[in-house]
Every structure is written in structure tokens, then in C-alpha cells.
Amino acid sequence: MKGRPSLKRPLIVYPLLVQFVILLASFAILIAIAIRLDSGGPYTDERIIPIFANAVERDAEGGLVVATTPELADLRVETPDLWFVAEDDSGESVTFGTVPDHYASLEGRLSDISYAQLRDRAAPYNLAAAIRRETTEIGPLTILGHGALSELSFVLLFATNTAILPIFLVLTLTSLIFIPWIVRRSLAGVTRIAQEAEEIDAESRGRRLSEAHVPSEIAPLVRAMNDALRRLDEGYERQKRFIASASHELRTPIAVLSSKVEATQNEAIRSLAPDVQRLATMTEQLLDLHRLDTNRDDTSVDLAALARRVVADLAPLVIARECSIELEILGSTTCIGDAAALERVLMNLVQNALDHGGHNVIVRVIRAGFEVEDDGPGIPPEERERVFEPFHRLRPRASGSGLGLNLVRQVVDLHAGEVEILDASAGGTVVRVTLSPR
Structure with missing residues (x-):
């Protein structure tokens, strides 16, 4: 970045300037001494x-x-x-x-x-x-x-130039070539740990920067960074355990509450059923996030067969909402991944389409991926990245948990894939998931 100091200037440029000045001064002093010692006239x-x-x-x-x-x-x-x-x-x-x-x-x-x-x-x-x-x-x-x-001074000057100038040039060229090489070699460890640091992200926990080839002056900074990464990992583990424990503890009282709401004859209490269902969905999604980190099972996944199962499982829900769902197999392929997690991704996309005004949903299996198209009001371009944030809702009073699309993004990222939101040709939204084929 501009304006940020660089080690190359004090380690390369400044020493070269100092050596250049010293050589020039030595050159002038030698000439002066030679002329002084040989001042016997013409x-x-x-x-x-x-x-x-x-x-x-x-x-x-x-x-x-x-x-x-x-x-x-x-x-x-x-x-x-x-x-x-x-x-x-x-x-x-x-x-x-x-x-x-x-x-x-x-x-x-x-x-x-x-x-x-x-x-x-x-x-x-x-x-x-x-x-x-x-x-x-x-x-x-x-x-x-x-x-x-x-005058002998001219001869001395010429002779001195002839004898010293090559030495001066050799020293200058040596400095220009070897000082940068020495500095680059000395800072190679810093470059290496910078590359290692760029590779660390939220999914590569447990990694540390190498201290093997780092200069002793930089080693304290590397150790401090490793300590910070360790503390972050520990904090993440505590947070993950808390979410998992809280989700497990919530499942039982939510299940009891749901059964009591369904069994009561009180209409006011029965009206709480959507909120209870929302709590149950949010709990399951939190557990899904936990399972992604701890119990991932990658196998060969047939995307066409996976889509058929999801459409079959959701068909009763779609019919109950007086909507329609259609399955199109345009390019069947297989990929390596967690079948349960990918099934949850497709299920969340269909449920999201139904929750946001879509009456006609199309599940389309494409080469190395799938997409879900609806005929709802669509998602504005400026919101298409924010909807993947946890607990973000396009409409504040929407009934969703705000975790569905976030779960989709995390699963797709773990499978080294991409998810994008597009406009449907006839209005509405297309959410496309692209995975790496086997």
C-alpha cells in the first residue's frame, strides 16, 4: 500500500548510498594524498x-x-x-x-x-x-x-583513475547485485510466512505460521501471531460447543411446547404454532452448522437422485400450500461431498422460495450443480449478498429464521463450490449452486 514504509529502503537503498559516498570520499582522499606526496614540480x-x-x-x-x-x-x-x-x-x-x-x-x-x-x-x-x-x-x-x-598532478589523476576506477566500479556493481540478493534471502522467511498467513481463513483452523526460517527480529511477531491464532481457535471451539449444547438443550423443550400447542383447543395458543415451528427450524439449522464442522461424511453424490428425494419429501408441504413444484434433469452428474448436507441445501432453497412468495417452484439439475427457480417478487441486486448473512431477512417481519441461506453458503463453501442469485427469465429468482464434479 502507498505510504507504508518498506524494509527494502533502509536495508538496500540506504547502505548503497552510504557505500557510494564512502567510495567517493576515499577516491578523493587518495587523489589528494597522491598529489600532495608528489608535488615536485613539472x-x-x-x-x-x-x-x-x-x-x-x-x-x-x-x-x-x-x-x-x-x-x-x-x-x-x-x-x-x-x-x-x-x-x-x-x-x-x-x-x-x-x-x-x-x-x-x-x-x-x-x-x-x-x-x-x-x-x-x-x-x-x-x-x-x-x-x-x-x-x-x-x-x-x-x-x-x-x-x-x-604537471605531475594530471598524471597522478590519470594513473589514479586508471588504477582505482575499476576497483570503484567493481565494488559498486558488487554492492548493487549482492546487497539486494542478501536482503531478499534474509527476508525470504518473512515472505514465506506472509504467504502462509494469506492461506489462513475461517475454515483452516489449527494452522500456525512457521517459525523455522524467520529472522530472530521477526520471530517475536510470528509467535504473537501464533498465540493470537491459538486464542481465536480456542474461542471458536468454545462458541461452537456453546451453540451445539444450546441447540441440543432447546430441542426437548421446543418439542414439548410444539406437542402442547398442537394438542390444545385454545385458538390463541394454537396461533403460536408458526412461531414454535420457527424455533424448531432455527434449532435444527444451528445443529446442521455444528454437524458441518464435526461429522462431515464425503461420498460420491448423484445429484439427480438427491433432487428426486428432496422433491418427493417436500411435495406434501408444497401441495398443502397450494403451490406446485417441478423437477428438471438437464445434465445428471456426480460430485464428491456430504450427501446429507447437500440435501439440506436444496431443501432450504425450496423452502426459501416457498416462504418468499413463490407459487411455482422449479428444481433444475444442471451439470455439476443444481438451481431453484421461483416466480416470487425477486431479490434486489443490492441485497443478493446480504441475504447470505446470518439472521438477515429481506423483509423484517418475514417468518424465516434468517439462517437458511447462510447455511447454504457455508455448505457450498465447504464443498469448494459457488452459489449465486440470478433473475429468472419470467420474473422471480434463480438460486444456482455450482459444485466441483468428481
Whole structure:
């Protein structure tokens, strides 16, 4: 739901942001330290060394000479004070430009050096030079040269980027991939118990949420939920026992009262017979609800045969009310269920049709279910769900108990079926029950 805090943000997003900031700060600090440690002034760009090496050739006697190549000429234009010394392994050397006297002592010994970066302390930095050993077509050469100057900070920045940036990217990608994976794996137990909780309903009593794979921080909440479910189960059992006991205790005095009402000659007392019958019906329906939870017996049920029995049993009641009942077998099938409970469902639907103004009732067996159609005043669309609520009556002064359709809904739900109310084609109501075929 919108506006509800999520654990993913503090567990994934915030740590990633903190790591990103730490990496950036570490990156900046390393660069600053490197620049600070190497603040010795400008240096000679060593990329000029290969140009110097390519400009050195051998003359006819085998001595070293400098040929002004286009690349060397361009460098000379850019840096007028360009100079270098090239020396082979035999000590033969050649110079180009004005070589500072400071390096005169190195002539004849350059071949002993393979790498050096020389920098002087003050402008104009004429002594800044680089020593590199190059392999050329005329053999290995050691070159001491001076050219265009560059600030070392740029090189340090480039080198630091080259060395640290891949590490930075690897750490970032690792965090982006592994932190969400670790968090999802850690919260897998929470997802599992959420799925278990969604499967718990009023009919799945006795179930508890699993505590096996739940993080220790969530375990107290799971235990509290299990304790709450246990208390609900205990309360439901107490309520169920109370209803069963009350219904059993009421049957005897209601039966005695009914017999006395039928035996009396007092018309005022005999007028109580419908109310006594209503009490008897309500008691039986409460016992039916109790039996659904305790004594369900699922077998193969022939819906056509079940409908014939119900119509035969109710025919005298229908005739006594000067009504008619008709049975249509449109698609006989069998299903797995409690035959007694399904018989009570069909009986309640027929009685409900008769109680609410239906004079002509049609019981229709359809594939994987049955329906009852009447020609009464019908049920408004806005009331078609509420009539299944316990003790709800479409008309407040109706004689029904208000439990008949509620019993129908509960039985159908226990059989994994559906019950719906439709308009009859010629007026009235159709209540259709669809069950799962065998």
C-alpha cells in the first residue's frame, strides 16, 4: 500500500548510498594524498622518447646520427629548447640540441640506466628530463631527453583513475547485485510466512505460521501471531460447543411446547404454532452448522437422485400450500461431498422460495450443480449478498429464521463450490449452486 514504509529502503537503498559516498570520499582522499606526496614540480612528458628514438640512425661507418623526422621537427617548433642524448650499448652516443652541463657526466654511462624521471627545483625547469630504454631498428638505445613540460598532478589523476576506477566500479556493481540478493534471502522467511498467513481463513483452523526460517527480529511477531491464532481457535471451539449444547438443550423443550400447542383447543395458543415451528427450524439449522464442522461424511453424490428425494419429501408441504413444484434433469452428474448436507441445501432453497412468495417452484439439475427457480417478487441486486448473512431477512417481519441461506453458503463453501442469485427469465429468482464434479 502507498505510504507504508518498506524494509527494502533502509536495508538496500540506504547502505548503497552510504557505500557510494564512502567510495567517493576515499577516491578523493587518495587523489589528494597522491598529489600532495608528489608535488615536485613539472616533468618532461616521456611520450617524446619514442620520437627521439625513431630519429636516431646509423651512418655508413656505423656511428649514430640524428635525422630530422617530421615528428621531431614538430616537437622542435613546439619546444625550442628541445634536446636529447641517445646512446647504444657500446657507449656510442649522439646529441641533439643543447644538453645541459649537469648531464655531461652521464655520457657513455646511459646504457647502465633503464628508467629515470629527473626534475629540477625552480623555473624555468631546463634540467627536467626523462631517461628511457627503447628498442629500435638499429638496436637498443638509452635516451636522455628534455621536451614539453607537464604537471605531475594530471598524471597522478590519470594513473589514479586508471588504477582505482575499476576497483570503484567493481565494488559498486558488487554492492548493487549482492546487497539486494542478501536482503531478499534474509527476508525470504518473512515472505514465506506472509504467504502462509494469506492461506489462513475461517475454515483452516489449527494452522500456525512457521517459525523455522524467520529472522530472530521477526520471530517475536510470528509467535504473537501464533498465540493470537491459538486464542481465536480456542474461542471458536468454545462458541461452537456453546451453540451445539444450546441447540441440543432447546430441542426437548421446543418439542414439548410444539406437542402442547398442537394438542390444545385454545385458538390463541394454537396461533403460536408458526412461531414454535420457527424455533424448531432455527434449532435444527444451528445443529446442521455444528454437524458441518464435526461429522462431515464425503461420498460420491448423484445429484439427480438427491433432487428426486428432496422433491418427493417436500411435495406434501408444497401441495398443502397450494403451490406446485417441478423437477428438471438437464445434465445428471456426480460430485464428491456430504450427501446429507447437500440435501439440506436444496431443501432450504425450496423452502426459501416457498416462504418468499413463490407459487411455482422449479428444481433444475444442471451439470455439476443444481438451481431453484421461483416466480416470487425477486431479490434486489443490492441485497443478493446480504441475504447470505446470518439472521438477515429481506423483509423484517418475514417468518424465516434468517439462517437458511447462510447455511447454504457455508455448505457450498465447504464443498469448494459457488452459489449465486440470478433473475429468472419470467420474473422471480434463480438460486444456482455450482459444485466441483468428481
